[in-house]
């Protein structure tokens with residue numbers, strides 16, 4: 212297990228010197244954020260990012276994300292050229308020493324919440340999702356008012372995109388994903404870069420948009436689409452855990468046991484009913500997920516990939532990027548580290564006794 216931390220570059224109020232002070236922190240997860248989706252990242256920009264991170268004594272081996280252009284997901288004309296650009300990015304990242312690339316295949320929105328400042332009883336703030344409220348925010352119905360998204364698209368752009376997806380159902384999205392994987396995975400393999408798809412967040416379809424990376428059956432279908440170790444998963448506990456039907460430890464043992472989990476996002480959520488949840492503090496007691504069982508399943512499946520504390524709450528007066536403050540993610544990292552140390556120590560002493 213290699214502990215990492217997501218960093219959004221120069222504009223991130225959380226600085227690299229602070230991140231390096233988190234106990235056990237070894238690496239940074241980042242990306243080139245200002246090159247438009249679909250274009251190739253300049254080699255010198257990748258090299259500069261790497262140098263900046265390594266100057267702080269941290270490694271740069273995980274990229275999150277290399278975003279997939281909507282035309283690839285739509286199977287639109289021009290998808291071939293965009294997939295070639297995507298492949299070129301993977302080649303360049305491999306040359307720079309990147310080992311894992313996280314990406315997702317969610318149409319239009321890569322995460323959805325109804326509130327960015329839900330207040331917990333202790334005064335901490337977190338992101339939350341209420342399904343009834345989400346349905347009322349349907350951007351196809353009227354004004355665009357989606358928290359976190361109303362500045363990313365104009366109303367017209369969004370309507371155009373939603374119209375384009377009207378003819379893309381789940382099966383079409385699967386077939387476009389296969390086209391993408393069949394071209395990109397061989398490139399990734401020769402570049403030494405493991406591809407790790409992020410599950411859909413939340414793991415169900417919304418506004419008529421198809422979502423397919425959602426549950427055990429679909430993760431298995433995804434891995435068989437292009438059955439190669441370089442075609443793997445980012446196992447995001449908060450995303451998959453939003454659905455109570457997902458048995459996370461069982462899924463980790465199954466796919467991790469096959470060596471297909473390359474990156475883990477560890478966070479907890481508190482479910483309330485079938486499709487409502489609030490992001491919680493990381494420890495088991497605060498949410499609906501058993502973090503000890505999750506970490507034990509990762510350990511026992513032989514997980515040796517990258518891990519990061521996923522979203523944290525905003526605490527201690529911190530302000531900044533929703534879900535990505537320093538303090539609560541640092542607490543999460545230390546908690547995850549503690550679980551791992553305890554599990555590893557217990558397993559090793561059992562092993563010594565047995566031998």
Ligand SMILES: [Mn+2]
Nearest residue numbers: 447450476521
């Ligand atoms: Mn995640």
